[in-house]
Amino acid sequence: MDKILRVNMTDLTTKLETVPTEWAGLGGRGLTSTIVAAEVPADCHPLGPNNKLVFAPGLLTGTAAANSGRLSAGAKSPLTGGIKESNAGGTAAQMLARLGIKALIIEGLPKADKWYNLHVNKDGVTIQEETELLGKGNFAVIEDLEARLGKKTGVLTIGPAGELKMTAANISVKDPDSKIRSHGRGGLGAVMGSKKIKYISIDDAGAPGIKIADPEKFKVAARTFAKALLDHPVSGEGLPTYGTNVLVNILNEAGGLPTRNFTVGQFEAHDKISGETMHDTIVARGGKPKHGCHAGCIIQCSQVYNDKDGKYVTSGFEYETIWGLGADCCIDNLDDIARADNLMDDIGIDSIETAVMFGVAMEAGILPFGDSKEMLRLLTEEIGKGTPLGRILGGGAGSVGKAYGVTRVPVVKNQGIPAYDPRSVKGIGITYATSTMGADHTSGYTIATNILNVGGYVDPLKKDGQVELSRNLQIATAAVDSTGMCIFIAFPALDIPECLPALIDMINARFGINLTGDDVTNLGKHILKVEHQFNIEAGFTNKHDRLPEFFKTEPVAPHNAVWDFTDAEIDEFWNF
Amino acid sequence: MDKILRVNMTDLTTKLETVPTEWAGLGGRGLTSTIVAAEVPADCHPLGPNNKLVFAPGLLTGTAAANSGRLSAGAKSPLTGGIKESNAGGTAAQMLARLGIKALIIEGLPKADKWYNLHVNKDGVTIQEETELLGKGNFAVIEDLEARLGKKTGVLTIGPAGELKMTAANISVKDPDSKIRSHGRGGLGAVMGSKKIKYISIDDAGAPGIKIADPEKFKVAARTFAKALLDHPVSGEGLPTYGTNVLVNILNEAGGLPTRNFTVGQFEAHDKISGETMHDTIVARGGKPKHGCHAGCIIQCSQVYNDKDGKYVTSGFEYETIWGLGADCCIDNLDDIARADNLMDDIGIDSIETAVMFGVAMEAGILPFGDSKEMLRLLTEEIGKGTPLGRILGGGAGSVGKAYGVTRVPVVKNQGIPAYDPRSVKGIGITYATSTMGADHTSGYTIATNILNVGGYVDPLKKDGQVELSRNLQIATAAVDSTGMCIFIAFPALDIPECLPALIDMINARFGINLTGDDVTNLGKHILKVEHQFNIEAGFTNKHDRLPEFFKTEPVAPHNAVWDFTDAEIDEFWNF
Structure with missing residues (x-):
């Protein structure tokens, strides 16, 4: 059963929600833009507590469809001041899709002057305080996480630019060769930085995977x-x-x-x-x-x-x-x-x-x-x-x-x-x-x-x-x-x-x-x-x-x- | 007879124009805003060739009316991106008014990488190349101009901030004690800087002065x-x-x-x-x-x-x-x-x-x-x-x-x-x-x-x-x-x-x-x-x-x- 993961950085709580009917037919940009439009006040400060950072794999992500592994990230953009969707390759999209996660919504701002990381797995999402990797470049983050969590770990991370809330900061996604793909445009890295999340690691062990309603038709298509x-x-x-x-x-x-x-x-x-x-x-x-x-x-x-x-x-x-x-x-x-x-x-x-x-x-x-x-x-x-x-x-x-x-x-x-x-x-x-x-x-x-x-x-x-x-x-x-x-x-x-x-x-x-x-x-x-x-x-x-x-x-x-x-x-x- | 002085910094020409009927009843902010709205494309870059910098004394400036010596400056603001009027005291307003200058309009941008100054007197306005006072603070500009042009010279000048086109730069006006009053808000100093005008000096010798239509009524009021x-x-x-x-x-x-x-x-x-x-x-x-x-x-x-x-x-x-x-x-x-x-x-x-x-x-x-x-x-x-x-x-x-x-x-x-x-x-x-x-x-x-x-x-x-x-x-x-x-x-x-x-x-x-x-x-x-x-x-x-x-x-x-x-x-x- 697909679900929505919701992370509240203000009170450091997480929730696993069922997918509202009106979001069921949406994925990727359609879903991030719908959520941002529905839940983010258009006049909020992009780096303030009322902006939300939303990740959503596409409708076909996680299936065997060729070239379907893109992840959409959405928020109010600190660069443009308008809505933003930026999609990227990498391994995260397919891992999230196989875990049945239709969207990950991150809201609020931490009260304390502390940094955090998120870990997503089959049981949901957890928030931990982060100290070690602050100030580190994205390659070092990926290297460190692979060493600790295994080569297959999925990674979404920000570098120094995102930590500094620069409006050209992006969000990096680990690709299959441990290199980097990017949610490049619109300063979404600054939004992640404003929420004081250095990285999100993903473990898809035990993921339910994707159910195809009509496998034969799918295969032919x-x-x-x-x-x-x-x-x-x-x-x-x-x-x-x-x-x-x-x-x-x-x-x-x-x-x-x-x-x-x-x-x-x-x-x-x-x-x-x-x-x-x-x-x-x-x-x-x-x-x-x-x-x-x-x-x-x-x-x-x-x-x-x-x-x-x-x-x-x-x-x-x-x-x-x-x-x-x-x-x-x-x-x-x-x-x-x-x-x-x-x-x-x-x-x-x-x-x-x-x-x-x-x-x-x-x-x-x-x-x-x-x-x-x-x-x-x-x-x-x-x-x-x-x-x-x-x-x-x-x-x-x-x-x-x-x-x-x-x-x-x-x-x-x-x-x-x-x-x-x-x-x-x-x-x-x-x-x-x-x-x-x-x-x-x-x-x-x-x-x-x-x-x-x-x-x-x-x-x-x-x-x-x-x-x-x-x-x-x-x-x-x-x-x-x-x-x-x-x-x-x-x-x-x-x-x-x-x-x-x-x-x-x-x-x-x-x-x-x-x-x-x-x-x-x-x-x-x-x-x-x-x-x-x-x-x-x-x-x-x-x-x-x-x-x-x-x-x-x-x-x-x-x-x-x-x-x-x-x-x-x-x-x-x-x-x- | 009141007139409009127009300075074109692109071809370094000046014009003396009669006052259009529709501007006759206007002064100060009413006039600068009218001119900016009529002549400046609202979508232009505030520091580009299509913005104009307009100075206008008020309707009563130059008369004996108490507290009537303010000068309005107007343009599209590089700080707000909207229209701007900022008024200031100092001696320039009354000098311009006595010279019969209803407005001074500065348009265009110099083609060459050179700086200029303007000099206004009873014959109109002239443009000279400026080298000596570049980079100088406003007090030094006033001191230098008084030494060269006499203690009574009127001065409108920009400091280093205006030369650098900082959006908080103002335009300084010499006051009766050779101190400074400011067209402070909205970055008008950057507009003057974009037009590469370091200062405007004013000589009101031989000014026709203000004609009062009904002197007795004016005096009583x-x-x-x-x-x-x-x-x-x-x-x-x-x-x-x-x-x-x-x-x-x-x-x-x-x-x-x-x-x-x-x-x-x-x-x-x-x-x-x-x-x-x-x-x-x-x-x-x-x-x-x-x-x-x-x-x-x-x-x-x-x-x-x-x-x-x-x-x-x-x-x-x-x-x-x-x-x-x-x-x-x-x-x-x-x-x-x-x-x-x-x-x-x-x-x-x-x-x-x-x-x-x-x-x-x-x-x-x-x-x-x-x-x-x-x-x-x-x-x-x-x-x-x-x-x-x-x-x-x-x-x-x-x-x-x-x-x-x-x-x-x-x-x-x-x-x-x-x-x-x-x-x-x-x-x-x-x-x-x-x-x-x-x-x-x-x-x-x-x-x-x-x-x-x-x-x-x-x-x-x-x-x-x-x-x-x-x-x-x-x-x-x-x-x-x-x-x-x-x-x-x-x-x-x-x-x-x-x-x-x-x-x-x-x-x-x-x-x-x-x-x-x-x-x-x-x-x-x-x-x-x-x-x-x-x-x-x-x-x-x-x-x-x-x-x-x-x-x-x-x-x-x-x-x-x-x-x-x-x-x-x-x-x-x-x-x-």
Whole structure:
């Protein structure tokens, strides 16, 4: 029987609750957003006693469905001030799902000035005082917990950034190789830090596991679904070979690779940081070009990146991070970027927000463009140690912009704009502007259709069709984010007719229900509306569904494109 | 003939314009807010090329009317993100008025990385490159300009804080004794800094002066008005004797003196920082207990505060500053507070925002409560020098709260809450919540009626009548702020029947018009609505007309009062 675990940090009590009927059909983002909207006052301080941190595996998580192992984390975001869902791979989602835990809700703030850890197992959740691992990086936490609790222990942890309540702090999730995946965006690590929880360990021994209502139907659908993933050129070939970093050269070619804090759309040294170069480097150094963030992943877009001596540096080394520290900061040294990626994992800070932030910090003159040594020093010595400068940087791009009076700050709702210039890839600009999450490429990844010709083609330089494209993708993504599926299943879902029905069949077979495609679309719409309403109650209006001023006034080479949507055109997004 | 001076910093040109008909009846706040609303896109970056900095003397400024020498400065605020008007004494207002300058509008941003100064005289305004005085404190700027341009030169200047575009930076105005008055609130110094203008010097030689349409009527009204000011116990006796700092003991007695970052409403050491103690100290040390911020002031609430050796320390030493560094930071040494006041004038940073900020910084653990030595060091070595910590502190209370994850941050619309606890003086809470300026006691000073029994009495601990009180005062204040009058004329205006008609008579006699009391009220309403509409377009909603969460949940001693207005009750404010 699925259950809700509730942890109250104010009186240090825990509760095991039955799942309310209205939450029964929800999982992942659908569930975290529903709980946050229902239980968190929209006007509360994100780091105060009234915010709640919610973890929820997806509807299919824990089953044999390919790529279904994502965990959603939700709260009111200290970065944006709005609702936040951020999902990650790693082992925790499947362990929680097998334990029958539909959601873990953490509320309140400790009265005493003490830190704690949580331990989840088949009997529920317990709270212990924590002293030993305070101040430690995430890798040390994982190492220590594996030594004490066994190699298989699940771990959700925050690094120094989260302890310091930096608004770019993330929550790290141990992956199958004891490396790190992240609930990266929106400062959820600061929320966990405000509740003074250093880590959550998970033991799924004796877990009841997942009951499938119609195992035969499930098996057939799962096979069709997996085949679609493997058959699609992006999920079956591009991503497994080059990782997400396949996009550097593609975006550079498209003139949409934001460079030098979004002043131009192409990076001269793109070849030095491209997915192709990275692949060859990995292979030459004995790393792994393919690697999954969770059991059951058949895309394997992650990798193991080694240094010259064949020593491990990082994994989960994503395009957005490489773009940000690379093109946007004009750093052409992939080894330094990899080292930074590892440091960010260890410190526990969002690598997208931090990369965008460094671009702004360079424009502010805090360090020169291209200075990777100083960038690494700032990560370890300032952000990692929580110096005053580290706190400014750890607050993300908006924080640096405010502290240094910078006007060219690429953020929406105070969240850094990732990796795709909205002037020359206009669909993603609509997503950045309107997403309930702040600037978030994953919330409606129009790059698929604007650039990769997936799901048809919408000219990235024209306004026509972009609002509709972003709307359809945002609706679909909200639903997909509720299943526990990786967002990359969208590629086959958009192109291969059998894929989406197979996904729905798996859900139906899992729960013994009869959802239609329309039901799934309606779920996506419902989630967006719940999130939007929360944001309205938190003080957001359509005036916040806007890109920063400079995108409207500064043409970006090579297309000399500007952001030219009228307010009324953007506001069309919410007409559904 | 009155004129508008327009300075374009982008192409370094100036223009002399005739006054548009619709601006003819406006002055001070009415004019700055009208110009900002008409010409500044509400969604622009406050430090970007599309913001404008507007100075306007009041309708009566430059005449012989008592206390009419205030200058309004307006822009989109980099602190609040909304519209801002901040008015100050000093000599500039009367000089501009006598020169027939109805408004000085500064727009654009220089293309080159150079700094400039402006010089205003009877022929208009000129732009010169500035190198010598960069980085200098405001006192050095005034000294240098007086040496070069003569003792009578008018000066508007920014200190290091404004050059660094800190969002708590103010604009300093030279007063008749070459000391400093400030356009304190909302970070207007950062706007001037963004336009790379270090100072504006004014020479009124050959000024046409003010033409009074009906000199005899003006004279009679001016006499009646001045008599009312002198007859009222607050403006005629309390303020001249003790300055605004007369309020320390009064608010302490009322339990509304926010202490230790708003945790209690009374300060044990109130006697050490009170107006009475200050008065005796000033007299004993050969300072001046009375001092005017501009020629024609007959209230003389300022003072000259000397140190033990009789050496000048500061003037314009206000209650809100002394409350903030005193009670709110638990500093009981008036000499240290005076020294800080002088430093803030020199650095060019708002003494209210900075005082509130220090309370939050102490709660964050940046320095201990009561540590005045460290407070002085932070002002000179960190804020004054623009170190990373200085930039966090120079961003005001909200900035420190964000960087250090503090939840008890007394701000509304990101502007620090001054000097009067809204839980135990509820009328002022309505003003803080609803003011278009962010938390601003001067925008609707209900303390008059809640505490000082001026204009009747409304029990400060009850909700009844507070919204109406705040509404009436905010409407009246918006009108008064347009006349160039000091806000303290409100005391006699509320109690002495002849006062307000005399004020209106002066305006009518000055311009040869026939305004009624209703016209003046309608002007106040109109100004508030123009400002409110700007804020709505900038993204504010009624959700921003709220006090921080902790006022609702933490009862404050001695009355154990909480902020208990419902949202709907607060929103009643805008029903006019």
